[in-house]
Amino acid sequence: MNELEKDMLPQAVMITIYVLSRQYHVPAGSTILTALEYAGFKLKKGVGCREGFCGACASLYRLQGDYKLHGGLGCATVVQPEMQIVQLPYTPAPKAIYHLEELEPVPEVFTQLYPELYRCLSCNTCTKICPQDLQVMDYIQAAVRGDLEQAADLSFDCIQCGLCSARCPAEITQFNVALLARRLVGKYLAKKGKYVEDRIKEVEASKFTAGYQELQDLSPEDLKKRYFERELNNLIY
Amino acid sequence: MLPQVVMIQIPYYPGCTLKNKASNFETSALAAARALGLELVELPRWNCCGAVFSLSSDDLMRHIAPTNIFLRVQEMNRDHLVEDEYRLVTFCAMCFNVLRRTNQRLRESLEDRNKINDFSYLETETYQGRVEIVHLLELLRSMGWDKIQERVQKPLTGLKVAPYYGCMLLRPKDVGIDDPERPTILEELLRSLGAEPVDFPLKLRCCGSYQTVPNKDLVADLAYDILSRAQKAGAEAITTSCPLCAFNLDFRQKEIQQKYPMFLPIPVFYFSQLMAIAFGLPQEVFGLAGHYANPKTLLATKGYLQATSPLEGG
Ligand code: SF4
Numbered sequence: 001m002n003e004l005e006k007d008m009l010p011q012a013v014m015i016t017i018y019v020l021s022r023q024y025h026v027p028a029g030s031t032i033l034t035a036l037e038y039a040g041f042k043l044k045k046g047v048g049c050r051e052g053f054c055g056a057c058a059s060l061y062r063l064q065g066d067y068k069l070h071g072g073l074g075c076a077t078v079v080q081p082e083m084q085i086v087q088l089p090y091t092p093a094p095k096a097i098y099h100l101e102e103l104e105p106v107p108e109v110f111t112q113l114y115p116e117l118y119r120c121l122s123c124n125t126c127t128k129i130c131p132q133d134l135q136v137m138d139y140i141q142a143a144v145r146g147d148l149e150q151a152a153d154l155s156f157d158c159i160q161c162g163l164c165s166a167r168c169p170a171e172i173t174q175f176n177v178a179l180l181a182r183r184l185v186g187k188y189l190a191k192k193g194k195y196v197e198d199r200i201k202e203v204e205a206s207k208f209t210a211g212y213q214e215l216q217d218l219s220p221e222d223l224k225k226r227y228f229e230r231e232l233n234n235l236i237y
Numbered sequence: 238m239l240p241q242v243v244m245i246q247i248p249y250y251p252g253c254t255l256k257n258k259a260s261n262f263e264t265s266a267l268a269a270a271r272a273l274g275l276e277l278v279e280l281p282r283w284n285c286c287g288a289v290f291s292l293s294s295d296d297l298m299r300h301i302a303p304t305n306i307f308l309r310v311q312e313m314n315r316d317h318l319v320e321d322e323y324r325l326v327t328f329c330a331m332c333f334n335v336l337r338r339t340n341q342r343l344r345e346s347l348e349d350r351n352k353i354n355d356f357s358y359l360e361t362e363t364y365q366g367r368v369e370i371v372h373l374l375e376l377l378r379s380m381g382w383d384k385i386q387e388r389v390q391k392p393l394t395g396l397k398v399a400p401y402y403g404c405m406l407l408r409p410k411d412v413g414i415d416d417p418e419r420p421t422i423l424e425e426l427l428r429s430l431g432a433e434p435v436d437f438p439l440k441l442r443c444c445g446s447y448q449t450v451p452n453k454d455l456v457a458d459l460a461y462d463i464l465s466r467a468q469k470a471g472a473e474a475i476t477t478s479c480p481l482c483a484f485n486l487d488f489r490q491k492e493i494q495q496k497y498p499m500f501l502p503i504p505v506f507y508f509s510q511l512m513a514i515a516f517g518l519p520q521e522v523f524g525l526a527g528h529y530a531n532p533k534t535l536l537a538t539k540g541y542l543q544a545t546s547p548l549e550g551g
């Protein structure tokens with residue numbers, strides 16, 4: 001490659017970001033996670049599926065000229081010039097211990113297990129920070145009035161990133177309340193799908209045993225190949 | 238023949254209690270309102286009003302919850318769920334009090350409005366004081382008591398009911414729905430329904446409110462005073478518009494009976510239950526199941542219920 005050819009290679013545009021208040025130059029278009037790695041951070045915690053599903057890489061950031069504190073997933077948020085970033089992969093949170101079998105799907109479960117729920121001020125701060133764009137206040141308020149189904153419904157896409165609970169002036173652990181609501185609805189209130197029972201019968205009748213065996217016998221290389229070639233659109237649930 | 242009614246749609250805020258512990262009050266109130274041509278359309282999204290109006294002058298955080306509720310009324314108009322209707326009806330006396338007082342504060346203070354609107358930047362609307370908080374009783378009064386009377390099919394003739402107002406409907410004076418010292422609105426309603434209002438000296442006395450949680454005993458004493466004075470005045474039943482008063486006066490009768498063995502239980506009705514009964518609505522909407530002091534015996538004795546018919550919820 002001569003000098004001229006080198007010059008013609010596409011150059012990554014670099015931008016300046018701040019991580020824990022230190023300046024770094026990273027390629028524009030990176031996600032927060034790839035920018036951190038580019039900057040030399042070795043991420044052992046605060047990183048998970050890298051696909052926006054697991055909620056492990058919650059991050060807080062501010063943008064230039066904007067007073068608002070934003071929340072986002074490190075794997076799904078693209079860095080912007082002058083962005084100030086910190087990861088908040090975990091928010092200490094109380095988690096009630098219970099046996100679902102011993103609970104009833106009644107409003108009183110919240111009074112017993114998460115009494116702080118009733119401190120909610122309806123300020124909507126949780127909704128402002130949620131990287132999943134959930135109506136967090138609305139699901140908490142549904143729980144407050146004992147509407148388990150609505151609480152479960154509105155919180156369905158919660159990935160337990162914890163940001164809402166870090167911001168809540170009433171110190172509520174929204175995502176654990178929501179988890180309890182969804183568990184109760186799933187166990188006691190939701191309609192039972194016949195297709196689940198049918199599928200269980202198929203599993204018990206060994207319908208899939210041969211298929212699984214075939215996959216298990218594949219070499220890691222072939223398995224990877226199969227994984228990436230699978231037809232997502234044809235998956236039948 | 239019942240007069241033809243034209244339905245009016247008005248935004249309605251139920252509040253947590255009427256959706257939960259006192260859902261039987263909601264059923265009767267919605268049905269009674271409907272019978273009068275009022276379709277109370279529940280806000281599609283709502284939060285708890287906070288239950289107690291915050292008196293601290295510098296803590297605006299506590300006034301955000303009611304403001305959210307006002308914004309939902311604007312959204313209902315925007316989305317044509319109601320047409321140019323900025324009245325918000327509620328019948329829980331606690332919710333009513335919080336909502337109307339907050340609204341009053343926001344109407345008076347541009348600075349407070351601006352701060353809250355600015356803080357609530359996720360909202361698509363801002364609040365400038367447009368919503369009008371209306372208690373269902375006020376709405377009935379504005380329709381005219383004769384209109385209520387016209388709708389009655391089974392007048393509650395001979396039923397002696399003591400109206401109990403408590404605090405939240407009448408105080409403070411500038412948000413109250415009636416004269417804070419000599420209210421008559423519940424008496425007027427009872428008369429329109431054919432019942433006989435029984436005046437008694439403690440109709441404005443506080444029932445103890447939330448003290449019922451940490452201090453059952455105190456509330457039992459307060460309730461005993463109120464109930465026994467009403468009974469002395471000749472009342473066979475009590476009526477109120479506040480679910481918390483209703484709870485205290487009704488469910489604390491358990492403790493009262495232990496403490497004062499001579500006490501005879503007295504049924505406590507939500508005002509809308511009496512309306513539903515007098516309007517001759519189906520018995521399922523009366524919501525008589527969630528009571529402590531059994532209301533059915535009295536109603537059956539008076540002939541307002543068929544004693545033999547199986548009642549909703551037993
Ligand atoms: S941040 Fe907390 S107090 Fe505010 S609405 Fe959400 S849950 Fe309620």
Ligand code: SF4
Nearest residue numbers: 130158159161162164
């Ligand atoms: S609701 Fe809370 S925990 Fe769940 S995704 Fe949103 S911010 Fe994260």
